[in-house]
Amino acid sequence: MRTSLSDAVRGDVGASLADVDAELARRYPGDSGTRQPVHTVYVPGDAFAADTVRSWGGQALAALDAHAPDAAALAAVLGLPHDLAGPVHDRVRAKLEREPVEDLRVDFEDGYGVRADAEEDEAVLRAAELIAAAVADGSAPPYIGIRTKCMEAAVRDRGIRTLDLFLTALHRSGGLPDGLVLTLPKVTYPQQVTAYVRLLEEFEKSFGLTPGRIGFEIQIETTQAILGADGRATVARLIDAAEGRATGLHYGTFDYSASCGVSAAYQSMDHPAADHAKAVMQVAAAGTGVRLSDGSTNVLPVGPTERVHEAWRLHHGLVRRSLARAYYQGWDMHPGHLPTRYAAVYAFYREGLDAAAARLAAYVGRAGGDVMDEPATAKALSGYLLRGLDCGALDAAEVGRGTGLDRAGLERLAGRG
Numbered sequence: 001m002r003t004s005l006s007d008a009v010r011g012d013v014g015a016s017l018a019d020v021d022a023e024l025a026r027r028y029p030g031d032s033g034t035r036q037p038v039h040t041v042y043v044p045g046d047a048f049a050a051d052t053v054r055s056w057g058g059q060a061l062a063a064l065d066a067h068a069p070d071a072a073a074l075a076a077v078l079g080l081p082h083d084l085a086g087p088v089h090d091r092v093r094a095k096l097e098r099e100p101v102e103d104l105r106v107d108f109e110d111g112y113g114v115r116a117d118a119e120e121d122e123a124v125l126r127a128a129e130l131i132a133a134a135v136a137d138g139s140a141p142p143y144i145g146i147r148t149k150c151m152e153a154a155v156r157d158r159g160i161r162t163l164d165l166f167l168t169a170l171h172r173s174g175g176l177p178d179g180l181v182l183t184l185p186k187v188t189y190p191q192q193v194t195a196y197v198r199l200l201e202e203f204e205k206s207f208g209l210t211p212g213r214i215g216f217e218i219q220i221e222t223t224q225a226i227l228g229a230d231g232r233a234t235v236a237r238l239i240d241a242a243e244g245r246a247t248g249l250h251y252g253t254f255d256y257s258a259s260c261g262v263s264a265a266y267q268s269m270d271h272p273a274a275d276h277a278k279a280v281m282q283v284a285a286a287g288t289g290v291r292l293s294d295g296s297t298n299v300l301p302v303g304p305t306e307r308v309h310e311a312w313r314l315h316h317g318l319v320r321r322s323l324a325r326a327y328y329q330g331w332d333m334h335p336g337h338l339p340t341r342y343a344a345v346y347a348f349y350r351e352g353l354d355a356a357a358a359r360l361a362a363y364v365g366r367a368g369g370d371v372m373d374e375p376a377t378a379k380a381l382s383g384y385l386l387r388g389l390d391c392g393a394l395d396a397a398e399v400g401r402g403t404g405l406d407r408a409g410l411e412r413l414a415g416r417g
Contacts, residue, residue, distance in 0.1 A: 026244075027240070027287075027288060028287035028288055029287075029288070029289050030287060030289060030415055031289055031291075031383075031414075031415070031416060032289050032416075033411065033414075033416030035142065035390045036291050036328055036329060036387070036390070037102035037103035037141075037142065037143050037329060038102055038328065038329055038330075038341065038342075038345050038391050039101075039102060039103060039329060039330055039331065039332045039341050040103040040104075040105055040143075040250070040293060040329065040330075040331050040332070041056065041101050041103065041104050041105070041331075041332050042105050042107045042111055042147070042331060042333065043104065043105070043106055043107060043111070044106075044107050044111040044112045045106050045107060045108045045111075045112045045120070045123040045124065045127055045146075046112065046115075046123055048106045048126075048127055048130065049130070050130050050133070050134070052104070053100060053101045053104065053134075053139065053140075053141060054100075054139075055335075056100050056101055056335040056338065057096050057097065057100030057101070057335075057338075059335035059336070060096045060100055060335045060336065060338035060339055061093070061096045061097065063301065063308065063335065063336045063339060064092065064093065064096065064339045066305070067301075067305050067308045067309065067312075068089075068312075068339065070089065071085040071086040071088070071089040071090075072085065074088070074089045074092075074343065077309045077312055077313065078312065078313065078316050078340070078343060078344075078347075080343070080347055081351075084347055084350060084351055087346075087350055088343055088346045088347050088350065089343075091342070091346050091392060091393065092339055092342045092343050092346060094392070095342050095346075095392050096338060096339070096342070098392075099141070099142075099392070100335075100338055101141045101338075102141055102142055102143065102391070103141060103142070103143035103144070103181065103329075104140075104141045104143070104144045104145075105144075105145060105146060105147050105181065105183055106127045106131070106144075106145070106146045106147070107146070107147045108120065108123070108124065108146060108147060108148055108149060108159075108162050109147050109148065109149050109150070109185050109186075110185075110255075111147075114155075114158075117158070117161075120158065120162060121161070121165060124146075124162050124165045124166050124169075125165060125166075125169050127146060127166065128165070128166050128169035128170045128173065129169065129173065131144055131145075131170060131177075132169075132170055132173035132174050133173075135174070135177045135179075136174060140177070140179070141179070142179050143179040143180075143181050144177070144179055144180070144181065145179075145180050145181035145182050145183065146162070146163075146166050146182065146183070147182075147183035147184075147185060147219075148160075148162045148163045148166075148182070148183075148184070148185075149162065149185070150184065150185045150186035150187070150192070151184070151187070151192035151195055151196060152186065152188075152192075160199060163182070163199060164199075164203070167203055167214070168203075171207055176209075176213070176214065180214070181215075181216070181217060181247070182214065182215070182216040182217070183216065183217045183219060183250065184196050184216050184217065184218055184219065185219040185221060185252070186219065186221050186222060186252075186255065187218050187219065187220070187221075187222070187225050187238060188222045188224040188225060189224065190234070190237045190238055190240070190241035191241070193218065193238050193241035193242050193246075194241045194243075196216065196242075197241070197242060197243050197245055200214045200216070200245065212243075212244060212245060214245065215245045215246065215247040216242070216245060216246065216247065217246070217247055217248040217249070217250050217293075218238055218239075218242065218246055218248070218249055218250070219249075219250045219251075219252050220235065220249055220250065220251050220252060220256065220277060220281055221251075221252030221255035221256050221259070222255065222256065222259050223256070223259045223260060225238060226276075226277050226280050226281075227280075233280055233284065235249065235280055235281050235284035235285070236284040239284060239285065239288055239290055246288075246290045247290065247291065248290060248291045248292070248293055248329075249281045249284075249285055249290055249291070249292055249293070250292075250293040250295075250331075251269075251274065251277060251278055251281065251292075251293065251294055251295045251327075252295055253267060253268065253269055253274065253295030253296055253297075253298075253331075254267050254295075254298065256273070256274065256277055256295075257271060257273060257274065260273045268297070268318075269294055269295050269296070269297065269318050269321070269322065269330075270318060270321060274295070278292070278294065278325070278327065282326065282327075291328075291329065292326070292327050292328070292329065293327065293329035293330060293331070294318075294322040294327040294329065294330040294331075295330065295331055296330060296331035296332065296333050297311075297314060297315055297318055297333070297337075298333060299311045299314055299315070300333065300334045300336060300337075301315070301334065301336035301337065301340070302334070302336060308336065311336070312336075312339070312340045315337055315340045315341070315344075316340040316343060316344045318330075319340065319341055319344035319345065320344045320347075320348065323344065323345065323348045324348075328387060342391075345391055345393060346391075346392075346393040348393075349384070349385075349387065349388030349391075349393035349394055350388075350393055350394065352384065353385075353388070353394060353398065353399070353402065354402065356381045356384055356385055357385070357399060357401075357402025357403045358402065359373055359377075359381055360378060360381045360382060360385070360402075360403045360405070360413070361402065361403050361404050361405075363377075363378045363381070364378075364403070364404065364405065364413075365404070378413050379413060379414055379415055381413075382405075382410040382411075382413035382414040383414040383416075385399050385403070385410055386407070386410050386411065386414055386416070389407065389410075
């Protein structure tokens with residue numbers, strides 16, 4: 001076939017874009033393909049114990065049995081369709097028995113407060129010992145770690161000491177687990193992220209670990225993390241400053257709302273100020289492999305059944321709202337939040353299973369239908385089904401029947417790995 005452009009021209013164009021190609025590959029590597037937890041549970045450092053996960057699961061099951069003992073009761077509280085309520089209730093109960101917590105953060109920041117150095121030292125070493133033991137015996141959640149104090153001057157040294165004590169003790173107790181997660185709160189400037197990276201680099205060097213082995217989450221809790229003094233969006237600069245170590249951006253509902261001047265009665269995940277911050281986070285993180293997490297509600301499902309149901313409806317609605325906006329993770333503050341976390345997540349994936357599977361099967365088989373999907377949509381559909389599989393909302397057999405694909409096939413379409 002006749003063409004007009006020479007090989008030399010094409011070669012010149014390729015050479016001129018080589019730096020851009022490398023930059024795109026570095027900055028936008030895409031999703032890692034690993035499982036993303038649906039939530040993060042925060043436990044103060046002095047309250048963390050060997051039975052914390054088991055205790056949360058037991059309390060969550062007791063709340064479910066007391067306030068929504070069967071599918072009909074759960075459907076009535078949350079407005080679930082009758083045909084969805086049974087599978088959701090059964091799976092929520094099984095999840096609370098099997099794996100009530102997917103991601104646990106032992107908190108040495110706001111949830112712990114300022115203590116005497118000796119007291120915090122002891123609590124940190126105890127947390128490292130308990131986490132190492134849980135990892136060794138298989139009782140640890142898939143993801144687990146700590147949140148230290150931030151890099152601001154007043155608490156910087158304490159935060160660094162806590163980080164050092166924890167990592168050193170954990171490494172000496174069997175090595176750093178694959179599911180280790182560190183959380184850096186209250187970031188305001190990229191230089192704070194750079195400083196945290198330097199700390200992790202030095203720790204890796206001291207133990208001969210692979211460079212870049214330790215990643216961390218950045219909490220977005222200040223206005224400066226969204227909009228800088230120069231008027232430019234800051235989040236992308238924070239990700240860049242992490243030098244490939246950033247694993248997540250976690251929205252801090254109450255600190256961020258307060259920094260915007262929102263009064264306490266109106267501080268919520270669905271406030272317009274929250275939506276703006278999370279939209280900026282979402283665009284900045286897109287394609288980078290850095291995952292998003294929404295915040296939490298501080299309305300606890302405790303007390304008489306009527307009050308529990310009211311708190312459950314609020315929490316369920318907020319989680320559903322987050323999922324629809326592609327924030328697939330959030331914080332849970334109390335064991336009573338677990339039933340509605342999983343109910344919302346499971347309903348989200350189960351109600352869309354048939355339609356997503358049919359569209360994906362049609363795409364793979366080029367069967368047509370009333371929707372013409374593109375590769376990007378097939379990627380989204382397969383990613384949706386994989387998330388459902390990861391958290392236990394869906395079974396491999398039912399996804400396979402609907403799509404004609406096994407997990408490896410879904411992962412190829414989703415671009416995982």
